[in-house]
Amino acid sequence: MPATSLVIAVAFGYLCLLFAIAYWADKRSDAGRSVVSSPYVYALSIAVYCTAWTFYGSVGQAAIGGIDFLPIYIGPTLVAILWWHLTRKILRISKTDRITSIADFVASRYGKSQLLGGFITIAAVIVVTPYIALQLKGVSASFNLLLAAPAFHDGNFVQPSAFRDTALWVAVLMAVFSMLYGTRHIDATERHEGMVAAIAFESLVKLLAFLTVGVFVTFVVFGGVGDLFAQAAERPDIAPLFTTVGTRGYGGWVTLVLLSMAAVLFLPRQFQVIVVENVDERHLAKAAWLFPLYLFAINLFVLPIAIAGRLLFTPDAVEADAFMLAIPLAADAGVIAVVAFIGGLSAATGMVIVETIALSTMVCNELVMPILLRLAWLRLAERGDLTRLLIAIRRGSIVMLMSLGYLYFYFIGGSYALVSIGLLSFAAVAQFAPAIVGGIYWKGGTRSGALAGLAGGFLVWLYTLLLPSLARSGWLPIEFVDEGPWGIALLKPYALFGLAGLDNLSHALFWSMVANIGLYLGVSLVTRQSAIERIQATRFVEVFQHAQAGSRAQLWPGSASYHDLYELVARFIGKRRAEQSFAAYAASRNLALGKLSHADADLMHYTERLLAGAIGAASARVMVASVVKGKNVGIDEVLQILDEASQVIEYSRQLEQKSRELEAASSELRAANIRLREIDRLKDEFITTVTHELRTPLTSIRSFSEILFDNPGLSVERRREFLDIIIKESERLTRLINQVLDLARIEAGRFDWQMEAVDLPALAREAVLATSQLFKDREVALELDLPRELPPVHADRDQLMQVVINLLSNASKFSPRGTGRVTVRMIAVPGGVETRVSDNGPGIARENQAFVFEKFRQVSDAVSGKPQGSGLGLAICRRIVEHFGGRIWVESELGKGAVFAFFVPFAEAPAPAVATV
Amino acid sequence: MHELGSGDRFVALLFFAVLAVSPPLLSIFSAPELVLGIPVLYLYLFGAWAALIALLARISRRIERGERGPD
Numbered sequence: 002m003p004a005t006s007l008v009i010a011v012a013f014g015y016l017c018l019l020f021a022i023a024y025w026a027d028k029r030s031d032a033g034r035s036v037v038s039s040p041y042v043y044a045l046s047i048a049v050y051c052t053a054w055t056f057y058g059s060v061g062q063a064a065i066g067g068i069d070f071l072p073i074y075i076g077p078t079l080v081a082i083l084w085w086h087l088t089r090k091i092l093r094i095s096k097t098d099r100i101t102s103i104a105d106f107v108a109s110r111y112g113k114s115q116l117l118g119g120f121i122t123i124a125a126v127i128v129v130t131p132y133i134a135l136q137l138k139g140v141s142a143s144f145n146l147l148l149a150a151p152a153f154h155d156g157n158f159v160q161p162s163a164f165r166d167t168a169l170w171v172a173v174l175m176a177v178f179s180m181l182y183g184t185r186h187i188d189a190t191e192r193h194e195g196m197v198a199a200i201a202f203e204s205l206v207k208l209l210a211f212l213t214v215g216v217f218v219t220f221v222v223f224g225g226v227g228d229l230f231a232q233a234a235e236r237p238d239i240a241p242l243f244t245t246v247g248t249r250g251y252g253g254w255v256t257l258v259l260l261s262m263a264a265v266l267f268l269p270r271q272f273q274v275i276v277v278e279n280v281d282e283r284h285l286a287k288a289a290w291l292f293p294l295y296l297f298a299i300n301l302f303v304l305p306i307a308i309a310g311r312l313l314f315t316p317d318a319v320e321a322d323a324f325m326l327a328i329p330l331a332a333d334a335g336v337i338a339v340v341a342f343i344g345g346l347s348a349a350t351g352m353v354i355v356e357t358i359a360l361s362t363m364v365c366n367e368l369v370m371p372i373l374l375r376l377a378w379l380r381l382a383e384r385g386d387l388t389r390l391l392i393a394i395r396r397g398s399i400v401m402l403m404s405l406g407y408l409y410f411y412f413i414g415g416s417y418a419l420v421s422i423g424l425l426s427f428a429a430v431a432q433f434a435p436a437i438v439g440g441i442y443w444k445g446g447t448r449s450g451a452l453a454g455l456a457g458g459f460l461v462w463l464y465t466l467l468l469p470s471l472a473r474s475g476w477l478p479i480e481f482v483d484e485g486p487w488g489i490a491l492l493k494p495y496a497l498f499g500l501a502g503l504d505n506l507s508h509a510l511f512w513s514m515v516a517n518i519g520l521y522l523g524v525s526l527v528t529r530q531s532a533i534e535r536i537q538a539t540r541f542v543e544v545f546q547h548a549q550a551g552s553r554a555q556l557w558p559g560s561a562s563y564h565d566l567y568e569l570v571a572r573f574i575g576k577r578r579a580e581q582s583f584a585a586y587a588a589s590r591n592l593a594l595g596k597l598s599h600a601d602a603d604l605m606h607y608t609e610r611l612l613a614g615a616i617g618a619a620s621a622r623v624m625v626a627s628v629v630k631g632k633n634v635g636i637d638e639v640l641q642i643l644d645e646a647s648q649v650i651e652y653s654r655q656l657e658q659k660s661r662e663l664e665a666a667s668s669e670l671r672a673a674n675i676r677l678r679e680i681d682r683l684k685d686e687f688i689t690t691v692t693h694e695l696r697t698p699l700t701s702i703r704s705f706s707e708i709l710f711d712n713p714g715l716s717v718e719r720r721r722e723f724l725d726i727i728i729k730e731s732e733r734l735t736r737l738i739n740q741v742l743d744l745a746r747i748e749a750g751r752f753d754w755q756m757e758a759v760d761l762p763a764l765a766r767e768a769v770l771a772t773s774q775l776f777k778d779r780e781v782a783l784e785l786d787l788p789r790e791l792p793p794v795h796a797d798r799d800q801l802m803q804v805v806i807n808l809l810s811n812a813s814k815f816s817p818r819g820t821g822r823v824t825v826r827m828i829a830v831p832g833g834v835e836t837r838v839s840d841n842g843p844g845i846a847r848e849n850q851a852f853v854f855e856k857f858r859q860v861s862d863a864v865s866g867k868p869q870g871s872g873l874g875l876a877i878c879r880r881i882v883e884h885f886g887g888r889i890w891v892e893s894e895l896g897k898g899a900v901f902a903f904f905v906p907f908a909e910a911p912a913p914a915v916a917t918v
Numbered sequence: 919m920h921e922l923g924s925g926d927r928f929v930a931l932l933f934f935a936v937l938a939v940s941p942p943l944l945s946i947f948s949a950p951e952l953v954l955g956i957p958v959l960y961l962y963l964f965g966a967w968a969a970l971i972a973l974l975a976r977i978s979r980r981i982e983r984g985e986r987g988p989d
Contacts, residue, residue: 068963075939078970082932085981086925227955234952243957244948251941258939286982290975297967304960 005148008339012144015206015343016174019199019350023182026198037197040284044291045201046274048208050077050265051299052132052352053139054423056207056345059300061322062247063307069247070303072254073427074296076261084289088266088275090441092285094544095276099614102363103272103433109618110440110541111448112534118367118617120452121433124459125269125363126402128429129356133406134413135422136349139322141168143345146326147338168410175353176403180396183358196358197278203351208299210344211325215302217337218309218328226305233308238316242308249504256507260424263431270352273359353406361398366617369394374623387572391615413474425466428509432458435514435521444538446521449528454521458513461497465509469494566608569624573615582611694737698730705730740873747880754884758793758908759801761834765825768805772813781813781821788827794834795908796885804881804889807874808838808901815842815899833887833906841898850891854879878903927977931970938966 029036036042055073062070080087091106100106104125108118144167182196223229233239247253265271279285310324319327325345329337370391435458436451469482486492495505497512530538563583571579586607605625612621705723709715715723746752765787776783794801805825812823826837845853854875875889882889882903893899937943947962954961 068959071963072939075967078967078974079932079935079939082928082935082970082974085928085978225955230952230955230957234950234957240950243952244950244959251944254941254944283982286978289978290971293967293971293974297964297971301964 008144008147008342011339011343012346015346016178016350019203020178020181022202023178023195023199025195027182027195030194035194035280037194037201037278038280040287041291042197042201043279043284044288044295045204046197046278047271047288047292048204048295048299049200049270049274049351049355050268050292051204051207051296051348052423053136053345053349055299056211056348057139057143057322057325058423059303060307060310060324061320063242063303064311064321064324066247066249067242067245068304069245069249069253069257071300072257073261074300076258077265077296078293079258080262080265081289081293084285087438087441089282089285090544091266091437092276092279092282094441094541096279096282097540097544097610098618099610101277101366101614101617102359103267103269103437104363104367105613105617106272106276107433107436107440107451108367109613110437110537111446111451112531112537113618113622114448114452115367115371115620115623117448117452117455118363119371120455122360122363122367124429124432124455125360126405128426129269129360130402130405130409131413131422132426133353133356133402134410136353137168137172137406137410140171140346140349142323143326143342144171146323147330147342169407171349172403172407175350176357176399178350179354179357179361179399179403183354183361183395183399192278192280193358196354197274200274200351200355203347204295206347207344207351208295210340210347211299211302214325214329214337214341214344215306217332217334219302219305221334222313222328222332223305223309229305229308229312232312236312239308239311242311249506252507253504256504256510257424260427260431260506260510263434264427267430267433267437268356268426269359269363270355273355273362277359353403357399357402360402361395364398364401365391365394366615366620369398370616370620371623374620388575391573413471413476421470424506425470428466428506428513429459429462431510432462432513432517435518439521439525440538441541441544444535444542445525446538447525447528447530448534450521450523450525453524454517454519457520458517461513461516462509465494465497465512466505469505563604566604566625570608570611573612573624579611691737691741695734698734698737702727702730702734737873740877744873744877744880747877747884752884754797755799756795756797759796759798760791760793761801761836761905762787762791762827764798764802765805765827765836768802768809769825772806772809775810775813776823779813779816779821780819781816781823783809783813784822784824786824786826788829791827791829791834793908794885794905796905797881800881801885801905804878804903805836805838807878808903811874811901812838812840812842816840817842830904833904835902835904837900837902839898839900844895844897844899845891845893846895850893853891854889927980931973931977935970938970939963 026036037046059070059073094100095106098109100109104118104121107121108114111117178199182199183193219226219229223232230243234243249256266275306324306328307321309328310319310321313328313331314324325341326338329335329341432455435454436446439446440451468477471477472479472482480488482494484493491498495508497508500508500511503511567579567583570582574582586604590603609618609621609625612624615621616624705727709720709723743752765785769783769785773783809823809825813821816823820841822841824837824839826839828835828837879889882905885905887903887905889901889903891899891901944959944963947959949958951958
């Protein structure tokens with residue numbers, strides 16, 4: 002019988018060894034020489050699946066139900082066959098997205114849903130708490146059994162008062178270990194090498210311990226396997242164990258296989274060691290058969306020990322769960338008993354450590370951080386270093402979980418067999434399976450579908466397993482189970498809707514899966530996926546097609562500054578690790594870190610993954626979004642969009658303007674074209690007119706010349722008369738030619754102007770003198786109304802003279818012979834002198850007034866209908882007056898005479914330059 | 919399309935594994951007899967299990983030797 006102090010010393014020594022191994026492995030890891038990067042360590046760490054339940058409970062179950070315990074280990078073997086497909090896919094997805102826990106995985110798949118992550122976390126805590134309690138119970142029970150050995154020897158096993166205190170001490174020690182090695186630092190990869198090394202070591206210890214006890218019991222206490230089974234076959238109360246598949250029958254067998262298949266992957270601690278702690282994907286291949294082999298080995302002696310216990314003890318003397326210790330103790334092999342105790346201790350501690358670490362990550366990342374980040378008044382998103390906060394939250398979570406486990410054990414745990422508690426958890430964990438397996442093979446699963454399925458499955462689980470178990474522990478009235486709530490038989494939790502004949506577990510699994518899978522599929526089919534859900538679904542289902550990360554770059558529109566991202570990451574994983582991570586990023590893309598001023602979508606995705614490793618995908622997304630949205634990036638992006646929009650608007654406006662200009666230009670061109678055609682027409686007309694005008698005097702000259710030539714006998718008078726006509730016509734011809742030349746010169750701007758100050762009244766008198774003969778001939782009276790003094794005007798004297806003479810001769814021409822009366826009047830008006838030449842001729846119709854100053858626009862004589870003059874005089878006058886900066890116009894009414902007036906500016910006032918046409 | 923790959927082998931193995939641990943087969947071996955001094959049901963189950971693991975190891979080793987899965 003081992004002494005109390007020795008047992009305590011060995012147990013304490015063993016735990017110290019664990020600390021030492023974890024410490025050593027962490028040091029090696031920091032030095033870059035990982036000890037856990039081996040498929041053997043990996044396989045051993047997965048064997049954390051075997052807990053105190055395996056170590057003590059399997060034997061206990063086998064003692065009652067024969068091979069009943071085996072499906073729990075055969076299920077994982079079946080899963081191991083799927084390992085290379087199913088598990089590798091989960092692993093690849095998790096590595097790509099830096100998944101930190103099973104809750105994170107599900108949340109990520111369904112659009113990084115914080116709700117889903119939180120739900121799974123709460124469910125996992127509810128499910129795992131009894132499981133942790135189970136480990137505490139196993140350890141404390143074994144410890145007390147070891148110490149109570151004397152009492153046991155006398156045949157009456159007494160439970161000492163230290164029973165519960167032991168569990169408390171165990172709980173405290175495990176919590177300390179978890180806090181030290183599970184939350185040593187916040188890492189982007191969330192891997193805990195020290196812990197993994199310790200767990201692998203523990204797996205080795207529990208296997209060796211089990212084999213040692215098995216060999217001892219089979220070959221020392223009994224004479225080998227044959228002897229053992231031969232003795233049992235003789236016993237009618239033990240022999241049935243050889244043929245039964247357990248108390249649940251074949252249906253229960255299948256149920257257990259299915260449950261364990263889900264449990265080996267989806268228990269939080271299994272997900273932690275298989276997926277999160279995985280170093281190299283290739284380790285999966287070896288672990289796929291090493292892990293089943295381990296299970297095979299650790300179960301090899303379960304039946305012999307169980308049968309041995311049944312042979313050695315009467316059914317009521319010793320609990321079957323205690324055979325592992327009781328047999329060595331009964332055989333007085335204290336050392337073997339201590340070995341068994343250490344094995345059980347290692348199984349329990351391994352499970353508790355990994356489970357609490359996995360759960361603390363989940364509680365921190367999926368529950369606490371999202372809530373804290375949402376509490377605006379905490380201003381968490383703006384605070385500096387958050388690594389300490391994260392570690393504190395995780396340590397707090399570990400303490401909370403251990404406390405929950407202890408309290409559960411303290412109040413409820415004593416009443417239930419280990420296996421029942423464990424199976425309760427398994428049935429709950431199986432609820433994760435549809436959402437996960439569906440999520441990685443079926444793109445259609447939606448967030449709402451997953452939530453509905455999980456919620457439905459858990460509610461049914463609660464109703465058909467947890468509540469009845471509480472009722473059987475006395476926490477609820479037992480009538481609830483026996484008669485159904487309010488006496489409604491259809492709602493009896495063990496025979497829901499009248500489904501009887503199945504064991505409780507199969508019954509619960511059936512209904513919970515009906516609800517879970519039914520709701521998952523049904524709701525998924527009727528709801529729509531959001532964009533991020535669709536993207537995540539594709540990424541998960543097609544993870545092998547999208548082998549490389551970065552395809553999600555399109556998820557981050559716009560950009561953030563590198564500095565912001567660095568600060569963000571540094572707050573969560575520390576400056577040093579952030580620097581290393583970003584340096585690695587830069588190196589992998591051949592970029593200079595210093596040049597990463599503006600982060601592209603790729604770097605933001607990388608940052609999101611880094612953060613996801615520390616705080617989970619859902620929170621990471623929120624944090625990165627806070628940087629992208631909250632700072633200048635959002636503005637930049639918006640501005641850029643605005644800029645693009647305004648550029649488009651500007652461009653279209655320019656286009657519009659261009660088209661308007663084009664339109665204007667084309668209309669101008671059209672106008673110019675019209676004018677050109679008009680000018681062309683006028684030119685033709687001009688030439689026709691000029692030639693016509695030239696031909697008229699030429700014709701008369703030629704005719705009279707011919708008459709003179711042909712008739713030499715003409716009288717002198719006739720001859721003089723004809724010669725006079727010839728001379729006059731020649732003069733007229735000359736004048737006409739001169740006028741045409743003048744006009745051409747003026748229009749071409751080649752006229753030689755002699756500008757000077759001109760005394761207009763003097764000039765007028767001179768002109769009157771020059772034309773006086775004309776007026777006499779036509780018997781037209783001419784009156785002058787000239788002011789005495791007038792300032793000189795700025796003009797070319799000769800040309801101005803020509804204007805006045807032209808107007809006078811016109812007036813004389815159109816005035817009626819005899820009664821004709823022409824007046825020349827000059828008035829000083831502001832800026833210049835207005836000269837008016839009025840007659841009492843036939844006048845000019847209003848519609849013709851605009852034309853009289855145009856070339857060859859002769860207004861027909863109202864009386865004779867025959868045009869008079871060349872039609873160039875007034876046109877030349879207008880050109881001349883306009884050149885002086887003045888203007889010329891006509892005021893007239895048909896039948897009331899006409900007034901031709903022109904204005905010429907004074908010499909002092911510089912005349913505004915008016916272009917001549 | 920391709921030589922029998924690990925995927926096909928795994929599927930076949932899974933089929934036999936499910937068959938081996940299925941209730942109908944168990945019921946056949948559920949007899950109160952000892953073979954080699956061991957109850958026949960125990961012998962069958964552990965034997966079948968060991969065989970499964972051996973086959974699993976064989977297929978897995980092919981992967982370890984270099985054959986890649988779907989990638």
